[in-house]
Amino acid sequence: xxxxxxxxxxxxxxxxxxxxxxxxxxxxxxxxxxxxxxxxxxxxxxxxxxxxxxxxxxxxxxxxxxxxxxxxxxxxxxxxxxxxxxxxxxxxxxxxxxxxxxxxxxxxxxxxxxxxxxxxxxxxxxxxxxxxxxxxxxxxxxxxxxxxxxxxxxxxxxxxxxxxxxxxxxxxxxxxxxxxxxxxxxxxxxxxxxxxxxxxxxxxxxxxxxxxxxxxxxxxxxxxxxxxxxxxxxxxxxxxxxxxxxxxxxxxxxxxxxxxxxxxxxxxxxxxxxxxxxxxxxxxxxxxxxxxxxxxxxxxxxxxxxxxxxxxxxxxxxxxxxxxxxxxxxxxxxxxxxxxxxxxxxxxxxxxxxxxxxxxxxxxxxxxxxxxxxxxxxxxxxxxxxxxxxxxxxxxxxxxxxxxxxxxxxxxxxxxxxxxxxxxxxxxxxxxxxxxxxxxxxxxxxxxxxxxxxxxxxxxxxxxxxxxx
Ligand code: GLU
Numbered sequence: 001x002x003x004x005x006x007x008x009x010x011x012x013x014x015x016x017x018x019x020x021x022x023x024x025x026x027x028x029x030x031x032x033x034x035x036x037x038x039x040x041x042x043x044x045x046x047x048x049x050x051x052x053x054x055x056x057x058x059x060x061x062x063x064x065x066x067x068x069x070x071x072x073x074x075x076x077x078x079x080x081x082x083x084x085x086x087x088x089x090x091x092x093x094x095x096x097x098x099x100x101x102x103x104x105x106x107x108x109x110x111x112x113x114x115x116x117x118x119x120x121x122x123x124x125x126x127x128x129x130x131x132x133x134x135x136x137x138x139x140x141x142x143x144x145x146x147x148x149x150x151x152x153x154x155x156x157x158x159x160x161x162x163x164x165x166x167x168x169x170x171x172x173x174x175x176x177x178x179x180x181x182x183x184x185x186x187x188x189x190x191x192x193x194x195x196x197x198x199x200x201x202x203x204x205x206x207x208x209x210x211x212x213x214x215x216x217x218x219x220x221x222x223x224x225x226x227x228x229x230x231x232x233x234x235x236x237x238x239x240x241x242x243x244x245x246x247x248x249x250x251x252x253x254x255x256x257x258x259x260x261x262x263x264x265x266x267x268x269x270x271x272x273x274x275x276x277x278x279x280x281x282x283x284x285x286x287x288x289x290x291x292x293x294x295x296x297x298x299x300x301x302x303x304x305x306x307x308x309x310x311x312x313x314x315x316x317x318x319x320x321x322x323x324x325x326x327x328x329x330x331x332x333x334x335x336x337x338x339x340x341x342x343x344x345x346x347x348x349x350x351x352x353x354x355x356x357x358x359x360x361x362x363x364x365x366x367x368x369x370x371x372x373x374x375x376x377x378x379x380x381x382x383x384x385x386x387x388x389x390x391x392x393x394x395x396x397x398x399x400x401x402x403x404x405x406x407x408x409x410x411x412x413x414x415x416x417x418x419x420x421x422x423x424x425x426x427x428x429x430x431x432x433x434x435x436x437x438x439x440x441x442x443x444x445x446x447x448x449x450x451x452x453x454x455x456x457x458x459x460x461x462x463x464x465x466x467x468x469x
Contacts, residue, residue, distance in 0.1 A: 002034025004194045006060075006067075007183065009041045010052035013244035014059030016236060016296060017198060017228050020262045024225060025196045026065045027263070027284040037190055038070035043182055045075070059245035063255045064277075072190070074182050081177035084185045084215065085138050085170060093214040094170060096136035097124040119166045138171035140181070140211060148206040153223040153286040155199070160206040168207060180204055184211040192220050199224035223286050227293045228265055236296050252324060252356030253301070257308040261301045265294040274307060306354040314343040314350070317359065321346070324360035330367050337367065345449045348441040365435040366449055371458055373436040378465075381438070386429035387466045389415070393430055394459040403452040405444035412444070433462035 006022040008014065014022075029036035038060065042048040057071065088094035097120075104120070111118045125141060142165040150158045170181035177185075183204075187195065202224045212219045230240030242248060248258055260275055268290070269275070269283045309317065318339050325331040345366045346359065353359035365371060373382070396411045397403075416423050427443045434455060440446050447455050 002029060002032040002194060003037065003190065003192050004029050004034060004196055005037040005039050005070075005187070005190060005192055006065075007039040007041050007186070007197070008056050009044065009047075010049060010056055011044065011047040012052060013246055014056045015243045015245065016262065016265075017243075018056075019059065019063060019065075019245045019258075020228065020265050021197055021225060022060060022065050023063070023259060023262050024223075024267070024284075024289075026067075027280055028194065028196060028223075028286075029068075030281040031284045034193075035068040036065075037072070037192070038067040039072045039074070039186060039190070040070075041074050041179075041182065043074045043177065043179065055244075055246055059249075062249050063245065063259055069190070072186070074186065077182075077186070078175075078177065080189060081171070081182055081185055082175070084188075085177070085181075088140065088170070088214060089138065091214075092141075094138050094140050095125055095128075096130065097139045097167075097169070098131035098134045098136045099123060100134065117163075122167065125167060135173040137169045137173045139167040140170045140214070142167050142207070142210055148209055150202070150205045150209065150222060152202075153221060154226070154289050154291060155202070155224055158202070162206075165207060165210070170211075180207050181211060184208050184215065187220060188212065188215050188217040194223065195220045196223045197225065199226055223289070225289070226266055226291060229293045229295050231295065231297070233293075233295070240296060241298050248301075252358065252360070253305050254308045254312070254320070254356070257305040258301070260308070261304050265296065266290055274304070302354050309353055309356070309359070310350055312350070314346045315339075317346045317350070317356070318343050320356050321360050321363065324356055325363060325367065328360055328364075330360060330364045341449075342367075348445050348449060352441065362440075365437070365440070366446075371434075371436045371461070373432065374438065377432045377436065377438045381429040381432040382462050382465050383469070384466060386425075387463065389419075389421070389426045390429055390433060390459055390463055390466070392419075393426060394456060394463065397447075397452070397459070398456060400452070403448060403455075405442070405448045408444045408447050429462070430459070434458050 004025040006025050008018050008022075026036050028034070040053055040056070042053065053071075060067070085094065089096070099120075107121055108118045120139065124136075124139070130136070143162045144165070146162045148160045148162055148165075150160065152158060168180060169178055171177050186192075205222060205224070209219050228236045230236045232240075236243060242251065245258070249255070256277070259277070259280075263275070263280055263284075264273070266289050267284065268288055275283075312320075322331075331337055342363075345363060349359055349362045353362060392415055393412070396415060397408070400407055400411060412423065412426060415426055428438065431440055431443050431446070432438060434446060434450055450458075
């Protein structure tokens with residue numbers, strides 16, 4: 001049975017890199033009918049916050065990465081770490097260390113000036129004498145000789161010299177466990193079979209391998225994912241734009257689009273770019289995860305998002321856009337809205353909206369009572385030159401009972417013919433009068449969706465503006 005885990009430290013929001021790690025774990029579990037476990041590594045109490053824990057969970061839920069077990073929290077598990085420490089002490093695989101921080105510091109400085117490796121000198125490893133009056137830390141006995149091979153599903157086999165290893169502290173003198181130890185204890189206790197994580201953890205892996213061995217647990221299979229870089233090939237950071245998953249939610253991205261984008265950061269399946277969730281589950285494997293770093297490309301993500309919006313069912317977009325309409329006060333508190341009408345309005349905008357935020361913004365002119373004019377558009381089109389055409393359109397539309405796009409088109413075409421003008425001469429000022437902008441879906445559709453009453457009212461207002469100017 002495959003058992004994998006995502007183990008974020010809640011020292012920040014769920015970011016793009018973390019979400020990709022979570023996704024690869026999730027897909028691997030699903031692909032193998034295994035279990036996906038969420039574990040919050042919150043032992044660094046100074047940097048971990050409840051807010052970040054909530055935000056990570058919100059991000060995971062939004063991306064639809066559901067977990068089978070957890071969320072476990074390391075701060076709830078101190079007894080377990082203590083038990084495992086006792087076990088290692090009893091078996092002689094760990095020892096008490098009475099060296100004080102000052103002594104260690106002093107020795108480190110000496111080693112540095114002598115150009116020697118700054119490792120623990122093994123003093124307490126050999127002397128079994130407790131020092132009274134000092135609370136000891138617990139150190140793990142690392143091998144000093146030989147090599148440790150990490151066999152990795154992505155990187156292949158990597159060999160580390162054991163002389164590089166140090167007798168690391170697993171339990172501080174204040175009784176708190178340390179990072180490399182808690183990770184391994186949890187992986188053992190949670191019976192993890194595959195460790196899938198960012199390759200920034202690769203250097204920890206040899207140390208951890210010895211701890212798995214000491215605990216008598218079969219070393220899990222590792223898959224260290226290559227880094228994600230920004231466009232300038234440096235490690236992805238805020239400098240490259242939004243990096244938190246929640247920011248993408250707030251910017252109006254669809255979770256499916258982000259998932260589809262994330263999976264392609266490192267994984268490929270022929271030339272296919274767009275995948276359903278089922279296809280991802282079916283095709284995912286580490287054979288197709290590349291060795292080199294992936295470059296985050298926000299434009300491509302935006303393009304993918306627009307593709308997902310085009311493919312979405314309008315009813316689905318109604319639900320997605322609602323919170324944005326409310327947040328932007330486009331739908332006022334207590335205002336009800338006909339969802340069927342809204343979904344028709346959305347159909348006219350689907351091809352032109354790259355994000356849900358853009359969609360909400362365009363819906364503003366269908367929904368709002370008051371119209372906001374783009375200043376340039378107003379100047380260019382709501383002027384004396386267009387007054388007669390606007391009046392004529394208003395009068396003609398007033399008589400129209402069947403206020404549908406084809407009928408509206410007929411009205412416009414007959415004015416065009418009568419006046420010997422181009423459609424644009426009349427459509428553009430009307431467009432600005434109705435939407436406040438120079439760009440919108442087809443004008444006849446726009447008028448139909450806006451409806452007769454709103455259309456006439458806005459034309460009147462435009463006429464009034466011109467008359468007053
Ligand atoms: N807590 C670690 C992190 O957030 C991950 C540890 C692991 O996956 O082994 O980077």
